[in-house]
Amino acid sequence: KAGVTQTPRYLIKTRGQQVTLSCSPISGHRSVSWYQQTPGQGLQFLFEYFSETQRNKGNFPGRFSGRQFSNSRSEMNVSTLELGDSALYLCASSFPHGQITDTQYFGPGTRLTVL
Amino acid sequence: AQSVTQLDSHVSVSEGTPVLLRCNYSSSYSPSLFWYVQHPNKGLQLLLKYTSAATLVKGINGFEAEFKKSETSFHLTKPSAHMSDAAEYFCVVSDQGGGFKTIFGAGTRLFVKA
Numbered sequence: 001k002a003g004v005t006q007t008p009r010y011l012i013k014t015r016g017q018q019v020t021l022s023c024s025p026i027s028g029h030r031s032v033s034w035y036q037q038t039p040g041q042g043l044q045f046l047f048e049y050f051s052e053t054q055r056n057k058g059n060f061p062g063r064f065s066g067r068q069f070s071n072s073r074s075e076m077n078v079s080t081l082e083l084g085d086s087a088l089y090l091c092a093s094s095f096p097h098g099q100i101t102d103t104q105y106f107g108p109g110t111r112l113t114v115l
Numbered sequence: 116a117q118s119v120t121q122l123d124s125h126v127s128v129s130e131g132t133p134v135l136l137r138c139n140y141s142s143s144y145s146p147s148l149f150w151y152v153q154h155p156n157k158g159l160q161l162l163l164k165y166t167s168a169a170t171l172v173k174g175i176n177g178f179e180a181e182f183k184k185s186e187t188s189f190h191l192t193k194p195s196a197h198m199s200d201a202a203e204y205f206c207v208v209s210d211q212g213g214g215f216k217t218i219f220g221a222g223t224r225l226f227v228k229a
Contacts, residue, residue, distance in 0.1 A: 033217060043205065043219035056216045090159070101147045101166040101209075104217070106159040 001026055004107035006091050012113045018079040021110045025072050025093030032074040033104065034066060037088040046089075049074055078112075086114045117142045119208050121220035129228045134178075134193040136223045138206030141187060148189045149207040150180055153222075159205070165189065176200070201227045 005024045013019050025032050034046040045058040049068035066076040072093070078085055088111050092104035122137040140148060150162040163174025170182040180191045189206060206220040 035219070042221045045217050045219070048216070058216070092159075101164075103149075103161050103164060105161075106151075108158050 004091055004093050004105055006089075006107040006110050008110060009108065010111045010113075012115060013081050014115050015081055015083060017081050018077065019081060019112060020075055020077045021089055021091075021112070023074045023076075023091030023093075023107060025074070025091075026095070026105055029093035029095045029105070030072050031094045031102070032068055032072065033092045033094070034074070034076050035090040035092070036060075037090055037109070038086075043090070046076065081114045083114050085112065087112060117144075117146065117208050117210050117216070117218050119206050119218050119220040121204075121206050121223050123223050124221065125224045125226065127226040127228065128196045130198055131195050134191070134196045134200065134225065136191040136204050136206075136225065138189045138191065138220060139187055140189060140206070140208045142208055142210045144210040146208045146210040148180075148182060149209070150174065150178070150189075150191050151205045151207060151219075152202050153205065154202045162191070162204075196225075196227045198227050198229065201225055 007022045031050045033048040035043050037043045047057045047066050048055050052068045063079045068074045088109040090109045091107045094102035094104045118141045120139045128134055148165040151159045152162050153159050162178050163172045165172050165182045173179045178193045180189050182189050203222045203224050205222050209217045
């Protein structure tokens with residue numbers, strides 16, 4: 001089975017722009033979570049989707065949003081980019097029920113640099 | 116509210132000696148606990164998980180962890196370190212207080228000396 005894939009792998013944007021990142025989960029996985037990883041803050045939970053519904057959200061401003069499609073693929077969007085949004089954005093999918101006991105499988109991440 | 120504290124930001128051991136990475140957690144519910152490893156320029160990989168079954172959990176590559184509810188701890192151990200164990204390790208808690216949510220610890224960087 002193919003693993004979690006994220007596109008693009010690297011991205012450079014300027015302040016004020018917006019960006020959309022994509023995540024394709026492992027086939028059959030219905031839960032997709034997004035995380036931001038920075039040297040200063042570590043790994044922080046952004047949000048989790050299950051069957052196209054956002055079930056939980058971390059403590060991030062409204063500029064960060066996401067969605068999930070019927071095929072479980074997910075996108076996250078960051079509007080009005082700030083320098084502090086520079087980070088590695090990780091996506092993870094889990095099976096079978098998106099429950100807390102499930103193992104999360106992580107993608108390689110998208111490295112976003114904001115200039 | 117749930118939280119995770121990894122007590123050491125860096126741990127250095129010699130090859131062949133035991134490894135201990137410490138993790139304390141806080142949760143209002145019955146949590147699931149995980150250890151993940153992140154090698155440089157590689158993705159996060161699950162080492163092991165506790166989900167309210169056996170309190171001593173065995174994982175991949177010789178790692179194991181013991182869930183101690185009375186101490187709210189979930190320390191990761193390995194009897195003998197190998198050079199390939201050098202990486203960053205994350206203790207993770209998931210519970211459903213307020214919905215499915217996963218909290219990562221700050222990470223422990225493990226250095227292995229030859």
